[in-house]
Amino acid sequence: MASDPQPTRSPVPNPVPSFWTASPRSLDDHRSTAELPKACDVVIIGGGFAGVATAYHLFKDNPNPPSIVLLEARKVCSGATGRNGGHVKPDMYYNVSKYSKLYGAEAAAELAAFEASHVYAVKSLVETEGLDCDFQLTRSIDVFLDPKHARETEEAYRELVTGGVVDLHDVAFTPKKDAERISGVKNAQCCFSFTAAHLWPLKMVQQLLERLLVKGLNLQANTPVTSVSSTRDDQGLWTVHTARGTIATRKVVYATNAYTSQLLPEYANRIVPIRGVCSHIVSSKGAHSPHLVNTYGIRFNSRHYDYLIPRADGSIVVGGAGQRFWHMKDQWFDNVRDDELVANAVPYFDDYMQRNFRGWESSDAKAEQVWTGIMGFSSDFMPHLGQVPDKSGQYIIAGFSGHGMPAILLSSKGVATMIREEIPFEKSGLPRVLKTTQERIDAERNLLEESMRPLWDGSFTAKL
Template sequence: MPHANQPSVAGTSRCVPADAPLETFWQTQRDELHDLRSTEALPEHSDIVIIGAGYAGVSTAYHLVKDFPDVDRSITILEARGVCSGATGRNGGHARPDLYGHVPKYIERAGARAGAEVAEFEVANLFALKQIIREEKIDCDFTLARSLDVWCNEEGAKQAKAIYDQMVEHNFEYMEDVIFYTGDQVEGICGVKGAKACASFTAGTMWPYKFILHLTRLIHAAGVNVQANTPVTSVEPDSTGGYFVTTPRGKIHAGKVVFANNAYVSGVLPQYQKSIVPCKGICTRITVPEETTPPLLNNSYIHRTEDNADGSIIVGGAAAVFRNHEEQWYDNVDDGVLIDSAKDYYHGYMQRTYRGWEDTGAKVDKIWSGVMGYSYDLHPHIGCVPEAQDQYIIAGFNGHGMPVIWLSSKELAKMITMNIPFEKTSMPRLFQTTQARLDRALNGTVEDGDILGGGSPSATKP
């Protein structure tokens, strides 16, 4: 459902945020800066305009002002809804590196070193998050824990063990953190009924809304102009240099433009229409009666199960249930409506999934949907927009943005400030947006891409 007064763009009119998203648990108590407008009117000009005030946009602004404090320039963030109202403020806050799941695919595409780059970058991102949360004293319930991949069928367990063995043979240093379990003791180790195998490694969890709003407070104080509830309808080049960024509230002239609007990027960059597709997911908060003491979950899980600070559980995924109902989630931006085929999936979930939870009275307290940006090849698109000057993109995170965005935005800030090429950054080479990647998606079929053909918006293992 497009915003009022928002004109359609040919082929992309559907790719705008819905007006009335479902309320998430994370945002039950809105931060006072949720609808921030730093100035009553839009500035006439800004040296850098960032589209999107989620994880990617706010983090990029943070690094621009904090990493380059001596650079004198104006920065404006335009957000279609409230600050952190998109996928970042609707997911489970799971900063969980992918150490081996998709790495064989990356190795097949670009070699062992390229595959290892992704995993190593995600590990570094986790500890960089820990560091910045400590330095800035951000209260966002951040914890480091062991995360578990769990397989509950024999064939899936065998395949997973084969992938794990393959990664070990490559002698990747980060694999020293991974422990793989098989045999009769697996169910007792992970607590999941019927488990045949599980893998354990270090991951982090946080309250993403609190994290981003704290950063927003910092950049606002540093002079970044934040304009919430200001959807961008078009970005057009100015004949004398720069760009006119149009919104229902007027135009702003930009020297450089950063597209950090993830699932909605094709609404203003139509060349990305097949490269980054909006895909809905589902998330749930499960609570137990106050008089009940359920078994403690010491780990986070691949199906996005986390112990919250108040004792509740945040669970997301369920792709196995809704995957075949493409119209309910694929190329769908309406996060004001639940995924119908999965809306009842989490009733009784803890009781039927985890040992010792049968009599806890655990029940669904709140359920909501969110829209993620899935790329055709399951790699983010980061860097200079092909065949455009002074345009940058940081989008298409495939529901896996928590483990990569912080350091990616830091490196993108270097590109913007120092005018260095992507190759001079520390980002994995597979993250670079290129014309070849755009052409591959444009000329391929939906089934040939990884969203439907080789991946799905969940890593749930049935």
């Protein structure tokens, strides 16, 4: 019997184009075979970074790889991976204090180190596989604009330094007296910098897929999975149902991020689709504006922040704008509509550089393109990795909470190792707090909703 699907949480047709997806790519609609294979060893559901990276690690250095079919509902990489900021920005300190209180200092330190290691893991992937995806190694500057928030963050950082458990050797703090000149951001109260990277995610993922097709991956675009059988057949196989037929398989991987609960309803309150907004800002040729070399997180207060990536071509990608719509829950929370823009957010980006950056006041920088994308936010902000509870042979790698670029590559390596070697999560090398468990699924607290409630009930009234 098939599980009960949640149709409102499936990918919608015709998503708005992003800067990255605007020109068509050869694998967008790729189908390795005209018909779906009747059976295979592993079905991966989801053609974003998580699904493709899991396939990559199942093939990597494997002389006897399993037969793998990768099913994507829409065009390949048209989900969050094709519409994000391309910012590989590990969380080295900011949420680490919060996670220390929730999970203990060691678990928080483990997580911070895991994210930090992604910058060089992604660099190594790009170089080893020869991926032409505009990869740049950089420093990222987190700039704090609200004095109280800046003070609290500095205090929390000092506590981490004193605690000595979290590795902070790459994090540099700049106090108020130098913060505006170091960051270039007006009214900066303090800032922190650390190693990060940025790239063109769609190019990275599609080029990785090209390598995998040569190794035998069967890729099927425009093939939504409608359900997975709730029991195995008499040969021990799961049945994956699609509009184009069924596939019998030994193992299933849900790399379905925001849409996971359509197929796994037990995650309905644990991974929620959330609409994000991003933009591409350009100045006319010859316009006078300082060249930026670092990426940014700009924190307006304890709730609102944007991120900014200067591209080598002089244009700029900015994402966020939450201050314009996060108080309107239905505009973005539990919302899969990446086929339309968030109207309030569109004008936000037009004079963004002039408003926020020193030396840009007379530039003609303005948003050339604004788009939406659907993130999979986890109710405790941690992705769910590993075997789905009570579903032996089914694995999940989802819920990256708007922050997948510094988490997915090594998460997929761990999940692929569990699948290949049939080892438990504890032997996968993954940070302990990322394990999907029945306790996390049943948890009474919903940290995500708790953090957003003050915006929805009007009790958070920061001046912007």
